[in-house]
Amino acid sequence: MPSPKILTTSFHDQGVYPCPVCRVGKISHMPLMEAMACDFCQQIFTIDVEQQQIKMPSRQPPLIWYWNGFHWTEAQIEGVELGWAYVIAAIVFVLLPTTLIGMVAYNFPPKTESPLSWVPYVWTVLTFLLHFSIIIWLLIEVYQIPVGAYWRAIKERFVGH
The missing domain is CATH 2.20.25 (N-terminal domain of TfIIb)
Structure with a gap:
């Protein structure tokens, strides 16, 4: 065959x-x-x-x-070689500040009767989200990802213009 x-x-x-x-x-x-x-x-x-x-x-x-x-x-x-060092730097940029803030919140917890005892935990999550969004933004800028074109395509596909 x-x-x-x-x-x-x-x-x-x-x-x-x-x-x-x-x-x-x-x-x-x-x-x-x-x-x-x-x-x-x-x-x-x-x-x-x-x-x-x-x-x-x-x-x-x-x-x-x-x-x-x-x-x-x-x-x-063209002319730029993105290697593992950039990936490791991005991971460290996201995880190091988040870990530091999380460790401080864990080792020095606020008093539970305090009305703002939730702030250190929310601050830790916000640190992670904001550092991660910086990395995503850099990827979008470097690779010129047309986010507007994607939204327009999704809108046309699902809304049916």
Whole structure:
């Protein structure tokens, strides 16, 4: 019995591909330009057919995606290598302040009859949430995640405009 073949498509400038940024729209060739644009989030990409990549030049340093025959790879920042040190730093940034405040609240608990005895515990949770939201915000800014386009797509899908 012959094995089924998986058909991959090579990237070329006249094709239509899913948008790697918003993941909702489709990117296609822009007439009279060596570029492609998304029909949903309006991002413009420069193309390199030889290397099977597109680049988003609207930010510096630009984001690059490679076509693997099925879909776009994860976004990479041109000239920047994000390694494990950044992940560890982000984890420490979130957990160290939260742990310090939680340890102080645990070791020096307020008197239970005090009307504000809940403040240290809420402060610990808020510390975690705010530090975590800073990391999320940085990821959104670095990778230029189009949050507005996502909300618009969700609204169109569920509300049905």
